[in-house]
Amino acid sequence: DQQVKQNSPSLSVQEGRISILNCDYTNSMFDYFLWYKKYPAEGPTFLISISSIKDKNEDGRFTVFLNKSAKHLSLHIVPSQPGDSAVYFCAAKRLQGAQKLVFGQGTRLTINP
Amino acid sequence: DSGVTQTPKHLITATGQRVTLRCSPRSGDLSVYWYQQSLDQGLQFLIHYYNGEERAKGNILERFSAQQFPDLHSELNLSSLELGDSALYFCASSLRGGDNEQFFGPGTRLTVL
Numbered sequence: 001d002q003q004v005k006q007n008s009p010s011l012s013v014q015e016g017r018i019s020i021l022n023c024d025y026t027n028s029m030f031d032y033f034l035w036y037k038k039y040p041a042e043g044p045t046f047l048i049s050i051s052s053i054k055d056k057n058e059d060g061r062f063t064v065f066l067n068k069s070a071k072h073l074s075l076h077i078v079p080s081q082p083g084d085s086a087v088y089f090c091a092a093k094r095l096q097g098a099q100k101l102v103f104g105q106g107t108r109l110t111i112n113p
Numbered sequence: 114d115s116g117v118t119q120t121p122k123h124l125i126t127a128t129g130q131r132v133t134l135r136c137s138p139r140s141g142d143l144s145v146y147w148y149q150q151s152l153d154q155g156l157q158f159l160i161h162y163y164n165g166e167e168r169a170k171g172n173i174l175e176r177f178s179a180q181q182f183p184d185l186h187s188e189l190n191l192s193s194l195e196l197g198d199s200a201l202y203f204c205a206s207s208l209r210g211g212d213n214e215q216f217f218g219p220g221t222r223l224t225v226l
Binding site for chain 2: 004034036041042043044045046049089091097098099100101102103104105106
């Protein structure tokens with residue numbers, strides 16, 4: 001049962017344009033969401049998070065949007081830079097109870113010069 | 114550099130063997146989490162320790178066990194290894210749990226031949 005889904009295995013975007021990565025979840029008990037970025041041969045690096053009491057969180061070039069009714073979140077990167085090329089994982093958790101992160105399958109983002 | 118260290122970086126062993134993976138959390142972090150990433154899979158939660166005590170278990174096989182020591186480092190023991198146990202094993206740490214982000218180590222790549 002895949003509770004967190006990233007339906008796009010890959011995404012290619014031109015440098016300077018906006019990258020939009022999408023994530024859907026099925027478990028309505030999730031109340032905290034995170035995005036991680038992963039380069040080859042490295043561990044995931046935390047990017048940005050959002051609580052379910054918010055619908056938007058912004059940090060520099062990165063903005064996460066949460067639509068609770070649709071159980072959907074997205075990560076916007078603008079402007080996209082070559083160094084943003086990586087695999088992006090969406091993750092969800094419950095603030096109470098087991099503190100495990102439930103990850104999506106990841107989306108490989110390629111920024112083209 | 115997340116501040117989480119994992120050793121060894123690579124491990125090659127044979128079926129039926131036993132291995133120990135080691136993790137040192139970030140300074141001050143009390144929680145340690147273990148995740149497994151198999152080929153083309155997202156990260157799967159294995160187990161969570163907080164200040165030496167087991168807090169939550171995920172899809173961890175009975176052949177696998179873990180512990181967190183008084184100095185807060187953790188070890189993941191994998192025994193009776195099978196080919197399917199070949200994967201990347203990540204350790205993450207956080208200050209507590211709740212809304213604290215988890216910071217990941219570089220991972221240990223286990224290859225079972």
